[in-house]
Amino acid sequence: MDKKILIEHLNHDLEGEMGATIYYTLYAKMVKGPYYEDVAELFDKLALVELEHMKELTDQILLLGGTPSTTLRPMKLLHKLDEIAKYNVEQEEMAIEDYKKHIKEAEQLGELGVRLMLEHIISEEYEHLLSFKRLLA
Numbered sequence: 001m002d003k004k005i006l007i008e009h010l011n012h013d014l015e016g017e018m019g020a021t022i023y024y025t026l027y028a029k030m031v032k033g034p035y036y037e038d039v040a041e042l043f044d045k046l047a048l049v050e051l052e053h054m055k056e057l058t059d060q061i062l063l064l065g066g067t068p069s070t071t072l073r074p075m076k077l078l079h080k081l082d083e084i085a086k087y088n089v090e091q092e093e094m095a096i097e098d099y100k101k102h103i104k105e106a107e108q109l110g111e112l113g114v115r116l117m118l119e120h121i122i123s124e125e126y127e128h129l130l131s132f133k134r135l136l137a
Contacts, residue, residue: 001108007066009102010114013121014057016095018072021050026077027084039081039135046128053121060114085135092129096122 028043058068075091078084099122106114 001105003064003109006102006105006109006111006114007061007064009105010057010061010064011066011069013095013098013102014054014061015069015071015073017050017053017057019075020091021047021054022072023075023077024050030079031081033081042131046131049124049128053124056117056121060117063113064111081135085132088132089129089136092125092132096125096129099125
């Protein structure tokens, strides 16, 4: 394991966070239904958290000597709330698994700052996961 690979993986994470920020912002504007205001507020809050994750990942990539990606990971633009929630449950679960792997990589390299940042992001992604599961309940 070397820093170059860790930087690549952090850039992959950054691309996911950029995609989530954009899509959650779009979903906040597109959502319809009887509770649309509450759901729109949830998506707005999620987008702001994902924006913070982007900043944190960018800082760590730069500290490691890398160049942050400017490519956003494509996501599905869905229109029905249940489909959006199911899709985002999958996306949050995948992100958490990726972050867990990248924590191990950071530990192997002795990158405590990266590990702590990723653990913080995982805790927030887990909250997002629960929010989407609640929407499906």
